[in-house]
Amino acid sequence: MRKIAILSVSLICASFITNAQTPEKMRPEETEFYLPIPPVITPGAAYGDAPSDAIVLFDGTNLNQWISSKDSTAAKWTVADHAMTVNKATGDIQTKRTFTDYQLHIEYRIPANITGSGQARGNSGIFLAALPWGAGGYELQVLDNYKNPTYVNGQAGSIYKQSVPLVNACRKPGEWQTYDVIWTAPQFNSHGVLKSLARVTVFHNGILVQNNTNVLGDTPYIGQPSYRKHGPAPIKLQAHGDKSEPISYRNIWVRPL
Numbered sequence: 550m551r552k553i554a555i556l557s558v559s560l561i562c563a564s565f566i567t568n569a570q571t572p573e574k575m576r577p578e579e580t581e582f583y584l585p586i587p588p589v590i591t592p593g594a595a596y597g598d599a600p601s602d603a604i605v606l607f608d609g610t611n612l613n614q615w616i617s618s619k620d621s622t623a624a625k626w627t628v629a630d631h632a633m634t635v636n637k638a639t640g641d642i643q644t645k646r647t648f649t650d651y652q653l654h655i656e657y658r659i660p661a662n663i664t665g666s667g668q669a670r671g672n673s674g675i676f677l678a679a680l681p682w683g684a685g686g687y688e689l690q691v692l693d694n695y696k697n698p699t700y701v702n703g704q705a706g707s708i709y710k711q712s713v714p715l716v717n718a719c720r721k722p723g724e725w726q727t728y729d730v731i732w733t734a735p736q737f738n739s740h741g742v743l744k745s746l747a748r749v750t751v752f753h754n755g756i757l758v759q760n761n762t763n764v765l766g767d768t769p770y771i772g773q774p775s776y777r778k779h780g781p782a783p784i785k786l787q788a789h790g791d792k793s794e795p796i797s798y799r800n801i802w803v804r805p806l
């Protein structure tokens with residue numbers, strides 16, 4: 550019995566020694582590879598500037614990349630001073646192009662003279678995939694929540710009525726603010742059954758507010774989120790019906806992933 554115990558201990562020790570020696574037998578080159586080579590791009594000169602491989606959706610001069618969501622005619626928001634301003638009378642606008650997974654940069658400004666409270670204060674939104682049914686897609690909320698409380702899963706940086714932002718990173722009205730978004734679209738099988746949830750990461754003014762968040766479905770005002778099969782979709786900007794002064798957007802670009 551004692552011999553067996555000694556033998557076992559010897560075998561275990563030998564095993565440890567062998568394992569400890571294994572990495573030394575590998576050459577560094579065995580864990581290095583050279584393909585595929587990542588494409589070379591040129592980053593923007595400053596934070597927020599479009600990199601060389603971005604699709605510029607709005608450069609401050611025109612709405613050529615956008616159409617009205619309700620009738621697909623030319624977008625009718627106001628363009629001035631290198632910004633586009635919501636036209637509540639003509640409604641939401643959306644991109645002509647469609648996207649699946651992407652990186653998005655977008656900037657917005659709540660007017661300095663904004664009025665209203667709660668959800669009726671600079672309400673807009675970025676539908677990360679615009680859909681022609683239900684809630685109209687998956688909304689990243691845009692709202693003035695600088696000292697303006699509302700339900701927390703509906704404040705700026707939330708996935709509307711689903712996911713509370715990690716922090717409130719709002720700047721004051723009158724200041725330009727940024728969202729940087731990584732969107733991973735939901736996947737469906739050929740029968741329309743959901744294979745994987747959408748996921749979203751959001752930086753608000755450079756601060757992480759959604760960290761690879763699972764998106765549970767579309768984002769209705771009333772009711773639970775749900776999914777319906779879709780493919781590549783436009784990005785939509787909301788013209789919310791509240792009575793507060795319309796907000797503006799600028800410097801919008803996207804990188805399909």
Ligand code: MG
Nearest residue numbers: 672673674691
């Ligand atoms: Mg909204």
